[in-house]
Amino acid sequence: MADLALSAAPVTPVHSVLRRFLTLVLIHGVLIAGAIFMLAPFVWMLATSIKPPAEIFSAEISLWPKQFYGLQNYGFAMEKAPLLRFALNGVILCGGILIVQLLVAIPCAYALAKLDFPGRNALFVLVLLGLCIPVQVPAMPLYIALAQLGLLNTYFSMMMPFFLSVFAIFLFRQFFRSFPDDIINAARLDGMSEFEIVWRIVTPSAWPAIAAFSVFSAVAHWNDLYWPLIVISDAKLAPPPLGMMFFADAETGSNYGALTAAATILTAPLVLAFLVARRRFIDGITMTGVK
């Protein structure tokens, strides 16, 4: 190895500068080519959403429209489908799920991390097993139960399977375990109840984990199609992906101007949220993935 390094040593500064420059060009070349692949659908979506049908269906393909037709496309899409309603449904769905997930998971995670109670280890094993079970597995029994109870086509049916997040319990437990026992004991001596300790002392300290999980949960449920497709047939209750599917079916997939306008409206909320809070998103994914 050392010999190799020596033989490579007599390189003139000009050479090394040139080599570094070429490496940089190569690196950015690869990255930019990839970036074009990643961005192309977004660019094409935005461009098509402001094109008139004549230009969309012309044999000559160009990115920028000659005639601005955005108002008509977006107007048509908004008029044909309750797109804002779909987005609102998405907000209700994600919000409802997240609130219950946090209310259920935080006390449970605290109990698993800091309290000694019978069945603790068994419960933790169940949580670990639950991590391996995707929603598609209990879907059919849950569907039958909801149908028997007459609860299909409700917000409740859309949220119910996700109220328990074993992943949240697992993640928060890891966080709570490193919380100092001395502080908890001091709070107990001050006469605080366990309930107050959880919500006023331990929870605020786990804020990064809670924010990370919230991002993770919202992205997952805003974009989920499988479960809403099963329990929702009423378009008024459809979250964004299902709404998009209804709209695409109704339009038989030919009115690309309106379709891309609808796609833009339904993709925008989450993408904008990501652009505004991108560090939160990226840190969140890192934390939920690696820990």
Place this chain on the structure above:
Amino acid sequence: MTLALASTAGFTSTTRRRLWIERVTGLGFALPAFALLLLTILLPLAVLLWLSLTNYEFGGVDMDWVGLANFQKALADPIIRRSLVNTLLYVAIVVPGGVLGALLIAVLVHRRKRTRSFYEVVYFLPVTSTLIAMATVWQFLLHPSLGPVNGLLKWLGIGPIAFLSEPSTALATLAVIGIWQLIGFNMILFLAGLTAIPRDLYEAADIDGCSSGIDRFLTITWPLLGPTTMFVLVTTMITAFKIFDTVAVMTRGGPVGSTEVLLYNIYLEGFQYFHTGYAAALTFIFLAFILVFSAVQTFALDKKVHY
């Protein structure tokens, strides 16, 4: 010794009361989660197992015990076999593309200072976008006569390719879209792994004559990134195995069954044809694969701890 003394000495009625409170609050705090665990995972699993052994059809009246007939039927069913082969083929394209591609991009992005956050945003964008909406856009991008992809191919002198309506290309096209959607997620995980590698290791390698980028990658980056790679590999496998959205929206299993995948067939049998018993058996086959992937992960994480 002192600990034992202290605990016996301090075992007064107040500590006993404290312990009792701890047990009761512990149970109380765990109860809602346990109740939901029972209702949304354990009971459904038991019901599913029972259903898989019957010929129950949702909405029907009579139901018979059929033993393992559903499983036998599933394993012999050419449609299910084909969908399983298609699913595994899809996984076999998405996993190397999504993992190695993400690794390459992460390694290249990691050293950038000014442009790093720009590339992070660009590559991560598809993760946050609604796949169903973007699938419609992809459909248009790949359109044989109106789409820009075929426009580009025509300019290069290659005839139009009907990516999604040609049996030989449809599944691979969906796999490319699958890679497009998850590569940014994997990149972020790899970047986190790369950040955790201490800088001075590279300096030490430099002194030892390990100066070229490829040498550095093979002797330091790749081995130290092992646990991250394992994790990314397994999560990508599981995500890819669960492919459903793009099939449901773009191809519906066609053309001529070339994109029929396991989860889509479970959906059809369970929620469209209401062959509930049969779909329950298929769900267990699906679960078996997921559990095998997860077991690989647990095993790998165990190794990480001993490392």
